[in-house]
Amino acid sequence: DAGVIQSPRHEVTEMGQEVTLRCKPISGHDYLFWYRQTMMRGLELLIYFNNNVPIDDSGMPEDRFSAKMPNASFSTLKIQPSEPRDSAVYFCASTETSGRSGANVLTFGAGSRLTVL
Amino acid sequence: GEDVEQSLFLSVREGDSSVINCTYTDSSSTYLYWYKQEPGAGLQLLTYIFSNMDMKQDQRLTVLLNKKDKHLSLRIADTQTGDSAIYFCAEKDGNTGKLIFGQGTTLQVKP
Numbered sequence: 306d307a308g309v310i311q312s313p314r315h316e317v318t319e320m321g322q323e324v325t326l327r328c329k330p331i332s333g334h335d336y337l338f339w340y341r342q343t344m345m346r347g348l349e350l351l352i353y354f355n356n357n358v359p360i361d362d363s364g365m366p367e368d369r370f371s372a373k374m375p376n377a378s379f380s381t382l383k384i385q386p387s388e389p390r391d392s393a394v395y396f397c398a399s400t401e402t403s404g405r406s407g408a409n410v411l412t413f414g415a416g417s418r419l420t421v422l
Numbered sequence: 423g424e425d426v427e428q429s430l431f432l433s434v435r436e437g438d439s440s441v442i443n444c445t446y447t448d449s450s451s452t453y454l455y456w457y458k459q460e461p462g463a464g465l466q467l468l469t470y471i472f473s474n475m476d477m478k479q480d481q482r483l484t485v486l487l488n489k490k491d492k493h494l495s496l497r498i499a500d501t502q503t504g505d506s507a508i509y510f511c512a513e514k515d516g517n518t519g520k521l522i523f524g525q526g527t528t529l530q531v532k533p
Contacts, residue, residue: 341438345527346442348465348510361520365441396464408472409514415463 309414311397317420320325323385328397329378335337339372339382340396350397354380387421394418426524427509433530440498442509442527447492450516454487456496457510459526460478465510498529506531 310329318324319383330337352362357374365372369388376379384391398411425447434440452473457465457524471478471485471494478485483495492512498505508526515522 348523350520353520361518398464408470409519410454410455410470411521412469413457413464413466415462415464 309399309412310416311362311414313396313417314415315418316419318387319422322421323383323388324387324391324419324421326382326395327398328380328382328399328414330380330399331412332378334401334412335377336397336400337374337380337410338400339380340398340413340417342394342396342416343392351382351395356368384419387419389421391420392421404408412421426511426513426522428509428524428527430525431528431530433532434501435530436489436501436503436533438455440496440501440505440529442511442529442533443497444494444496444520444524445492446494446511446512446513448515448522449511451493451513452494452516454485454494455510455514455521456483456494457512457523459510461507466510466512475525476532478516482523501529502531503531505529 312327333365335356341349350365352372354374372382394416396416398413400411401410428444455470456468458468459465476487479492482499487494508528510526511524
């Protein structure tokens with residue numbers, strides 16, 4: 306398996322523009338997570354899906370952020386309109402179901418580095 | 423809410439042992455993890471430990487868990503320059519199943 310695939314790896318955009326980040330999880334994994342990493346706040350969980358259904362989006366910073374998972378092999382994180390404070394590395398991760406009693410071994414993608422000018 | 427804390431920076435000499443420490447607050451944690459992040463890459467799982475264990479060893483890595491004090495440590499024996507990275511501690515919330523990550527400890531290995 307090629308692992309978790311994210312695109313683009315780097316994105317530079319201007320304030321106010323729409324940004325779409327993409328993720329392809331590992332085949333067979335039924336959980337998908339979006340994280341954001343910044344120097345100031347560390348690694349923050351934004352949202353996660355189980356079987357394509359959003360389970361917890363309490364980490365999504367505001368209405369400018371939205372995430373979708375139209376099928377088991379694809380997810381998007383959209384920011385509209387983008388702002389300079391959204392500059393961060395956004396990670397997608399996936400795992401197989403293990404319930405609350407098993408070890409959730411997350412496999413992370415390489416990340417999408419977003420710079421909003 | 424649940425919290426995981428780590429020191430931000432550790433510097434060691436090549437060949438020495440490194441010990442990275444982590445504390446957590448959630449008494450219902452079921453699993454605790456160590457992830458490694460190299461520059462420009464995503465996080466990669468190093469090892470994990472079930473909460474009813476107090477030690478796990480895997481080659482140069484030793485994980486110690488003190489559940490009473492909610493303290494987790496990662497010891498890297500014979501630290502190499504290739505071990506330079508950010509190390510994240512994480513705990514699995516026993517109620518929600520979510521992973522809560524610490525801020526990460528940057529390990530610098532000097533030749």
